Amino acid sequence: xxxxxxxxxxxGITVAVKDVSFSVKKGEVLGFLGPNGAGKTTTMKIITCFxxxxxxxxxxxxxxxxxxPLSVREKIGYLPENTPLYSDMTVESYLNxxxxxxxxxPRDRRERVNRMIxxxxxxGVLKKDIGALSKGFKQRVGLAQAMIHDPKILILDEPTSGxxxxxxxxxxxxxxxxxxxxxxxxxxxxxxxxxxxxxRVIIINDGQLVASGTPEELQNRAAGESVIYTTVKADAAKxxxxxxxxxxxxxxxxxxxxxxxARFKLLATQDVSDPTExxxxxxxxxxxxxxxxxxxxxxxxxxxxxxxxx
Amino acid sequence: xxxxxxxxKKEFTSYFVSPVAYVLITIFLILSNWLFFNTYFLxxxxxxxxxIARLPWIFLFFVPxxxxxxxxxxxxxxxxxxxxxxxxxxxxVVIGKFLASFLFLLVCLLLTLSVPMTVAYTGDPDWGPxxxxxxxxxxxxxxxxxxxxxxxxxxxxxIVAFILSLLVSFLFLxxxxxxxxxxxxxxxxxxxxxxxxxxxxxxxxxGVLDSRDLVYYFSFIFFFLLLxxxxxxxxxx
Numbered sequence: 001x002x003x004x005x006x007x008x009x010x011x012g013i014t015v016a017v018k019d020v021s022f023s024v025k026k027g028e029v030l031g032f033l034g035p036n037g038a039g040k041t042t043t044m045k046i047i048t049c050f051x052x053x054x055x056x057x058x059x060x061x062x063x064x065x066x067x068x069p070l071s072v073r074e075k076i077g078y079l080p081e082n083t084p085l086y087s088d089m090t091v092e093s094y095l096n097x098x099x100x101x102x103x104x105x106p107r108d109r110r111e112r113v114n115r116m117i118x119x120x121x122x123x124g125v126l127k128k129d130i131g132a133l134s135k136g137f138k139q140r141v142g143l144a145q146a147m148i149h150d151p152k153i154l155i156l157d158e159p160t161s162g163x164x165x166x167x168x169x170x171x172x173x174x175x176x177x178x179x180x181x182x183x184x185x186x187x188x189x190x191x192x193x194x195x196x197x198x199x200r201v202i203i204i205n206d207g208q209l210v211a212s213g214t215p216e217e218l219q220n221r222a223a224g225e226s227v228i229y230t231t232v233k234a235d236a237a238k239x240x241x242x243x244x245x246x247x248x249x250x251x252x253x254x255x256x257x258x259x260x261x262a263r264f265k266l267l268a269t270q271d272v273s274d275p276t277e278x279x280x281x282x283x284x285x286x287x288x289x290x291x292x293x294x295x296x297x298x299x300x301x302x303x304x305x306x307x308x309x310x
Numbered sequence: 311x312x313x314x315x316x317x318x319k320k321e322f323t324s325y326f327v328s329p330v331a332y333v334l335i336t337i338f339l340i341l342s343n344w345l346f347f348n349t350y351f352l353x354x355x356x357x358x359x360x361x362i363a364r365l366p367w368i369f370l371f372f373v374p375x376x377x378x379x380x381x382x383x384x385x386x387x388x389x390x391x392x393x394x395x396x397x398x399x400x401x402x403v404v405i406g407k408f409l410a411s412f413l414f415l416l417v418c419l420l421l422t423l424s425v426p427m428t429v430a431y432t433g434d435p436d437w438g439p440x441x442x443x444x445x446x447x448x449x450x451x452x453x454x455x456x457x458x459x460x461x462x463x464x465x466x467x468x469i470v471a472f473i474l475s476l477l478v479s480f481l482f483l484x485x486x487x488x489x490x491x492x493x494x495x496x497x498x499x500x501x502x503x504x505x506x507x508x509x510x511x512x513x514x515x516x517g518v519l520d521s522r523d524l525v526y527y528f529s530f531i532f533f534f535l536l537l538x539x540x541x542x543x544x545x546x547x
Contacts, residue, residue, distance in 0.1 A: 045391070048395040049395060050391055050394055050395050050545070051545050051546050052546050070397045070399070071397075073395055073396060073397040073398075074397045076395070078392070078395045080388060080391045080392055080395075081388075082388060084387050084388030084389040084390075084391060084392050085387075085389065085392075086320075086324070086387075086389055087387070088324055088327050088328055089320075089324070089327070093320075093323075097316060097319075097320045098396070100312065100315075100316035100319075101312075101313055101316045101317070101396050101397075101398060102396065102397065103312050103313070103397070145392075
């Protein structure tokens with residue numbers, strides 16, 4: 001659906017995006033991840049034909065952004081960063097204006113606008129000035145505006161920034177719902193958002209692509225060593241020697257002690273497949289009381305930090 | 311066409327949703343009427359000559375106030391990005407916005423029709439110069455508009471847009487005036503006279519429709535609209 005090849009963008013002498021390539025398949029929700037200033041917004045501005053790249057090509061639904069920008073723009077619904085809207089228009093007149101510019105036939109306009117009002121629950125604020133709306137409503141107006149022509153592709157630049165937790169959940173739900181039938185690119189620097197909404201993630205840093213894959217794949221790839229916490233009710237010294245003697249345990253240390261119970265932290269090497277099961281078996285064999293067994297996996301946060309700070 | 315119409319409609323109504331338009335119209339009407347009726351009954355002459363002669367100077371402040379926000383606000387709010395990623399061509403947006411401000415100017419001029427009505431009531435005026443005067447004012451106002459819109463598209467600060475438009479318009483207004491023409495070398499005089507608004511305005515307001523004056527205004531307007539399109543495109547450079 002979207003094919004980005006060797007995209008490069010210079011602003012004067014600063015390089016905002018450097019040789020980025022990726023593709024988005026039909027019906028996919030792609031998370032575009034990166035710290036502020038990494039080049040997410042620039043990439044989006046190029047895909048939506050707001051400005052041309054310095055080098056590289058982008059194809060959207062078979063049309064090139066430079067050769068046929070109008071048809072690219074027709075296929076895309078775009079919500080720019082910070083949701084710019086005409087604050088002196090009412091919600092209703094604004095949606096009608098966008099529908100008109102989008103060349104939706106006057107016959108269908110009413111119906112399209114009404115459907116957007118329903119999807120984005122805007123009924124209560126139709127006659128209000130956009131400038132008087134809360135951030136959450138503005139965001140929904142922005143989404144309604146982006147979807148009014150029923151585009152196949154949605155590009156959302158930080159759709160949940162500045163919203164309160166309830167609104168964030170609401171917008172995410174909406175995006176997930178939309179993702180069933182639409183191709184979506186979504187940029188964010190909030191990590192839980194990615195695991196909550198995206199099929200695939202691209203991490204970009206300093207204008208360069210540093211990783212891509214499903215959220216699980218990224219987690220596995222960056223995992224490396226895993227850490228296991230276990231609390232055992234037995235003689236701590238003995239437990240420690242047993243654990244340390246296991247081939248795959250790099251290090252075993254006592255984290256804390258509480259009466260007869262001791263909490264151990266084990267550092268496992270990468271090649272062991274199911275360390276927790278083995279630990280369980282050992283505990284059962286020795287008749288130890290096991291009250292905690294927990295394997296820590298690297299969160300997206302850790303991966304993100306690992307990849308974007310060097 | 312659909313796009314131009316949609317933008318025209320949106321821009322034109324947006325003038326009237328904020329109180330600014332009403333304030334502007336009120337000041338414009340009070341100023342233009344007062345500066346005229348001030349001396350009208352003393353002159354004992356059924357003519358609108360003075361009214362028309364004052365208009366370029368009133369427009370000097372009025373038109374930049376109309377055009378200053380048109381692009382600057384769009385840039386400041388970031389709605390420019392939204393607008394220019396809709397399936398529109400740059401020139402369609404420029405034309406739509408230009409036509410909307412033109413319509414606004416036309417409405418303001420129409421609201422002064424009470425003046426010729428008063429003149430006709432109190433005397434028996436020569437209608438040629440009055441019609442010519444209105445036409446000339448409209449052309450000159452539109453030329454200011456095109457200039458102001460272009461300048462508004464260069465900045466995101468409305469105040470800067472206002473002041474710059476006023477300054478540049480003022481330049482175009484005075485370079486054809488006599489006191490400037492006397493001060494410059496002889497060979498420059500025809501050029502300055504041609505570039506300045508004054509000479510063209512005066513000949514139209516006399517009721518003489520010369521194609522040279524029309525060509526001047528139309529090419530002036532076209533030139534600045536073209537620059538406007540280029541300024542919008544400049545984001546791509």
